[in-house]
Amino acid sequence: PDLKFYYDTKFRKLTRYKMRARFYGRQATDVIWPEIKYRNASVIWKKRSSVPLERWPTLFHPEYSERREPVIKAQMDSFEELIYWHNAQPTLHVRYFREPYVTELEEYGRVTFDRQLCCRPTNGSIELAYHEEDMIYYDDPIDARCDDSPVILEIKVESLVPIWAIELIRKFHLQQRGFSKYGTGIDSVFGQQESLRNSMFY
Known part of the structure; x- marks a missing residue:
């Protein structure tokens, strides 16, 4: 809440x-x-x-x-x-179209493209069914704070960035940028939220 x-x-x-x-x-x-x-x-x-x-x-x-003895967890x-x-x-339902690619060169490596970002407020409801007209698209330049409607590219690797990923980054002049689909959706649906915190460590 x-x-x-x-x-x-x-x-x-x-x-x-x-x-x-x-x-x-x-x-x-x-x-x-x-x-x-x-x-x-x-x-x-x-x-x-x-x-x-x-x-x-x-x-x-x-x-x-029904456990009688306490369990201590980290x-x-x-x-x-x-x-x-x-x-x-549940606060927000986020939906997008994902186009994934998987490498066979390493044990784990994926490149994904996310498009057509949209969301709807759920207002605490656990109901999963919805109507298409409930969805609010927020992949426009204003909501995304960029010059164009974004396609979110993610390169996912297990540890060290492999050579093929470095070559992709260099060839297409990619620059890392943070983008939270959930956070941007909250801002889009509810407006810029005022902080309820007294400290960043809360």
Whole structure:
């Protein structure tokens, strides 16, 4: 409710995480992918699971554990735990068309192009069905703060940037730029949010 994950991104908090749930296609049909995205400086890692569509509402109503002994954890590491501790609610549904390419030269390497960015406010509802007219496009030059409507290019590698990626960057004169689809969507739908924090470390 206090848009913690939005402000962590907006203020570029060095170590942060956010929750999101994915489905593929225009409508959810069978599986939801709850995910926690962690970030420390420029290093990103994710923890995700798959949940049948009918179990999606149960994530927001955790059951009491029958465990008698306490368990000490270094961090909260499940989608359900973060929902409980942050009283998290769905705020924004983001949709885009992704064109992915996968390299066979390394164990892991992907190049993705994201287009047709749009979103809709969910106002705390866990309902996944929606109407096309509910979507608000925010890939225009004003919302994206650039000269043209953006295509978001991401190069994703496991550790060191491989030679082929460096050659792509040099050949097309690419410059790294931060762009949060979630954060920009929040700004587009709700307007520029005033900070609820007293400190960037909150």
